[in-house]
Amino acid sequence: MANLPLGEWHQTSSPLFMRNRILFPSVAVSLFSCLVALFLVGDFNVIAQERARLAGPSVKQTASVVKVESKGNSSAFNKAALENTKYRNSMSWTFGGKAQTGWTIYVPLIAETVGTDAGPDTAEFALALSKWQSKAGLPETGILDEATLETFTKYWQSRRLGRFGLSVNDNLLSAPINEFFDPTRSPDLLQLERDTYSAYRKMIEAAAKDLRHELKLTKYGELAPEEKFLRIVSAYRSPAYQDALRKREPNAGRVALAKNSPHSTGHALDIYVGGEPVKTLDSNRLIQVQTPVYKWLVKNAHRFGFYPYFYEPWHWEYVGK
Ligand SMILES: [Zn+2]
Numbered sequence: 001m002a003n004l005p006l007g008e009w010h011q012t013s014s015p016l017f018m019r020n021r022i023l024f025p026s027v028a029v030s031l032f033s034c035l036v037a038l039f040l041v042g043d044f045n046v047i048a049q050e051r052a053r054l055a056g057p058s059v060k061q062t063a064s065v066v067k068v069e070s071k072g073n074s075s076a077f078n079k080a081a082l083e084n085t086k087y088r089n090s091m092s093w094t095f096g097g098k099a100q101t102g103w104t105i106y107v108p109l110i111a112e113t114v115g116t117d118a119g120p121d122t123a124e125f126a127l128a129l130s131k132w133q134s135k136a137g138l139p140e141t142g143i144l145d146e147a148t149l150e151t152f153t154k155y156w157q158s159r160r161l162g163r164f165g166l167s168v169n170d171n172l173l174s175a176p177i178n179e180f181f182d183p184t185r186s187p188d189l190l191q192l193e194r195d196t197y198s199a200y201r202k203m204i205e206a207a208a209k210d211l212r213h214e215l216k217l218t219k220y221g222e223l224a225p226e227e228k229f230l231r232i233v234s235a236y237r238s239p240a241y242q243d244a245l246r247k248r249e250p251n252a253g254r255v256a257l258a259k260n261s262p263h264s265t266g267h268a269l270d271i272y273v274g275g276e277p278v279k280t281l282d283s284n285r286l287i288q289v290q291t292p293v294y295k296w297l298v299k300n301a302h303r304f305g306f307y308p309y310f311y312e313p314w315h316w317e318y319v320g321k
Pocket of ligand 1: 234263268269270312314315316
C-alpha cells in the first residue's frame, strides 16, 4: 500500500517530464516547474489544514480564535453556532430509559453553567461552551453534541443531595398551608426538613425582591396570597406515600416516579415555576424554563443551598452551602 502512490507518481510524471524537456525551451520549463511547485505547496496546505481540523483545535488556535471572536467575526464559532441551532432542536439522546430530542429545555442551565448570557444560537455561546469543554477535558469545538450534554448532566447530577431517606440530623416540621401551591393540600403532606424550610423562606424573600415587577406582592414586599409562583407543590414524601403514588400512576416511568425519591429526605422541594406544576412533557417543560421565576432560580438558588434536578424544572434539593 505504502509504495503504490510513489509508483503511480513515477509512471505518470516521468514521460510528461521528458516531453517537457524535449518540446519547450528552458524558460517555459522553469515556469512550468514553478506552477507545479505552487500547486504542490497549495495542496500540502490543504492537507495540513484538514489534519488540524480532524485533530481538533489546539490551545494555540483557540487563543487566536478568541482574539478574532472578540471582534465578532470568528468563522469557527459561527459554524459551531449553526450546528448548535440544529442540535438543540433535533439531537437524539436517551435519559432514564426514554428517548429525548434536543437540548433547548436545558439552555438556561447550560448558559449558567458555562457562564454566558448569550443565546444558544450565537458564536458567543459557542465560545463560552468551548472554554467549558476545555476544562471538562472534552474537544473544545463549541458544539453541544451528545458527549458534551452527557458531561453536563453528570455534572448537574453530582451537585444533588445523592441520598434517600431521613438522616439522624433531619428534623421535619409542618409549613403553613399558605406556603403551598394547593390550598386544599392534606395536612399530613405539609412536612419538610427544618433547615430546608428556612433556606426556602430566605430564597423566596430574595426572589420577591428581585422579581417585584413579575410577581404579585403584598405591600410588605412578600408574595401575595394569590401568587402561585414559588409556592411549594410537594415537599416531604414518606416511602409509604411514594409507594402509593407509584401504584396510582404505574405508567409514569422511571424518571417521573423513582422508587427511591429524594423527597423522602425532606430536603427536596417541588416549587411552582409555571405551566402544569409537575408534568414532564417537553411542551410543558419548555414553558417552565422560560418563566422569570425558573431563570431566577437557575442563577440564584445555589446562594441559598438549593440545586436543581435538571430534568424537572420544578424539583430543587437543599444541599446546603
Ligand atoms: Zn420533586
